[in-house]
Amino acid sequence: MERRAQDGMSMNGIRGLQSRMPPVRKRRKGRTSAGNGEGGSRAFAADTTVESAAGEADDATRNICNVSAANGDSPPLASSPPPASSPPPAPTPAARKVRELLEGQGGLGFGRYFTDHMLLMDYEEGAGWGEPRIVPYGPLLLDPAAKVFHYGQTVFEGMKAFKWKDGRARLFRPLDHVRRLNRSCARLCVPAVDEGCLLRALRRLVAADADWIPDAPGTSLYIRPFVVATETQLGVAPSRSYRFVVICSPVGAYYAEGVRPVAIYVETEHVRAVAGGVGDAKTAGNYAAGLKAQEAAARRGCAQVLWLDGVEREYVEEVGSMNAFFRFGDEVVTPPLGGSILAGGYPGFGNQSAPGLGSIRPRAPH
Ligand SMILES: Cc1ncc(COP(=O)(O)O)c(C=O)c1O
Numbered sequence: 001m002e003r004r005a006q007d008g009m010s011m012n013g014i015r016g017l018q019s020r021m022p023p024v025r026k027r028r029k030g031r032t033s034a035g036n037g038e039g040g041s042r043a044f045a046a047d048t049t050v051e052s053a054a055g056e057a058d059d060a061t062r063n064i065c066n067v068s069a070a071n072g073d074s075p076p077l078a079s080s081p082p083p084a085s086s087p088p089p090a091p092t093p094a095a096r097k098v099r100e101l102l103e104g105q106g107g108l109g110f111g112r113y114f115t116d117h118m119l120l121m122d123y124e125e126g127a128g129w130g131e132p133r134i135v136p137y138g139p140l141l142l143d144p145a146a147k148v149f150h151y152g153q154t155v156f157e158g159m160k161a162f163k164w165k166d167g168r169a170r171l172f173r174p175l176d177h178v179r180r181l182n183r184s185c186a187r188l189c190v191p192a193v194d195e196g197c198l199l200r201a202l203r204r205l206v207a208a209d210a211d212w213i214p215d216a217p218g219t220s221l222y223i224r225p226f227v228v229a230t231e232t233q234l235g236v237a238p239s240r241s242y243r244f245v246v247i248c249s250p251v252g253a254y255y256a257e258g259v260r261p262v263a264i265y266v267e268t269e270h271v272r273a274v275a276g277g278v279g280d281a282k283t284a285g286n287y288a289a290g291l292k293a294q295e296a297a298a299r300r301g302c303a304q305v306l307w308l309d310g311v312e313r314e315y316v317e318e319v320g321s322m323n324a325f326f327r328f329g330d331e332v333v334t335p336p337l338g339g340s341i342l343a344g345g346y347p348g349f350g351n352q353s354a355p356g357l358g359s360i361r362p363r364a365p366h
Contacts, residue, residue: 009212094211098250102216108252111222115209119201119246122230125190126357129215129244132201134208145232147239152285153229155184160222161206161214161248163215169206171223174199180343181225185280189238190227198225205246214250222251254321255303265297266306272317272340274310286342290320310340317341 091099094116101108114137121132148154157176161169178199182192206213206221213221225246229239252308255262270293273279273286291304306324309315315334323344325334337343 008011021279023177040122070158078255081155092208092211098214101250102214102219104122108214108219108250110251110254111248113211115248115250117205117208117246118248119205121193121201121244123242123244125240126163129191129193132197132244134201140245142228142230142243143232145234147229147233148233150234151229151236153188153190153239153282154227155181155188155190155281155283156224156226157181157282158222158224159183161213162220163213169210169221171202171206174202177225179284184283185227187278187281188283190229190242193244202246205248209248212248212250214252219250219252222249224249262303263301264304264306265293265300265302266308267293267296268313269293269310271310271313272307275339277340280337280342282342294320
């Protein structure tokens with residue numbers, strides 16, 4: 001049965017959500033933020049370095065880091081502002097390409113174009129993760145017997161870099177994404193990646209492709225790290241080798257409609273995840289499991305699927321590629337993180353503070 005969220009606030013699931021959520025704490029002033037679905041939210045806090053982000057920085061300072069202030073090994077940003085007296089530099093080929101794509105028919109879209117470079121890092125049992133290396137963007141050569149193709153042992157992340165008004169590139173919440181990646185790795189038996197090493201490598205990659213970062217409102221550089229199991233053996237067991245890859249894509253809005261209300265299809269037949277499964281890991285199977293409902297949603301003119309819980313099919317869990325929260329007067333409530341929901345970087349989840357909305361706590365588990 002089709003149910004649309006925009007006319008369905010009285011339906012059982014959402015009513016149930018309200019009655020089973022704890023109240024939220026009082027609103028705090030001074031910061032604003034907007035979740036945006038796949039891979040990141042808009043920047044809202046002071047900038048900091050990757051090193052402080054990886055350390056004990058509090059949540060007001062750890063969310064954004066400069067790309068250009070990397071360990072001395074990042075190429076300088078071609079897009080850094082020139083000294084006041086010199087004429088503006090000619091746009092680089094990458095900057096010209098991004099401008100052309102932005103102004104072309106269809107604009108940048110989401111995830112259609114890719115930058116000049118990618119990051120690779122390999123793991124071998126016994127040796128651990130090797131050194132990350134930045135190489136020209138291109139196809140991967142994988143053995144058809146690689147375990148990823150057969151048993152789905154793979155995880156990914158989605159994060160963003162923004163071009164700020166001062167012309168510099170900044171990564172948004174990189175530490176949170178690296179940590180979530182490692183949580184997904186743990187669930188899928190993939191060996192953890194060193195946080196500091198990965199943060200430094202991400203900054204080098206984004207610095208190398210900084211001219212690909214669009215600067216029009218609503219645009220960003222989407223960064224997609226992922227790991228695939230590469231051991232060539234048909235047998236269900238954790239792989240003994242992996243390839244870690246990061247690719248980058250200049251993007252516009254995730255939804256063709258832009259940041260406007262989108263029609264949501266409430267899925268009552270299929271479920272995305274159940275507690276105890278892999279719903280709280282960012283792994284390909286969760287998204288493959290959602291395709292059937294996504295098709296049904298599209299047939300009915302809806303942009304996304306609202307998932308209900310896998311047991312009672314009544315309680316709101318999340319929307320296809322984003323977390324869901326609801327505001328009732330002064331209260332903001334979220335579904336509980338019971339193992340079936342991907343804990344988004346959105347600061348309302350996981351007991352963090354929610355800029356502009358107050359402090360949100362998930363309701364108690366079912
Ligand atoms: C299933 C799912 N839930 C939630 C999120 C929200 O995560 P984030 O806050 O990192 O965008 C995403 C996006 O990656 C997602 O795919």
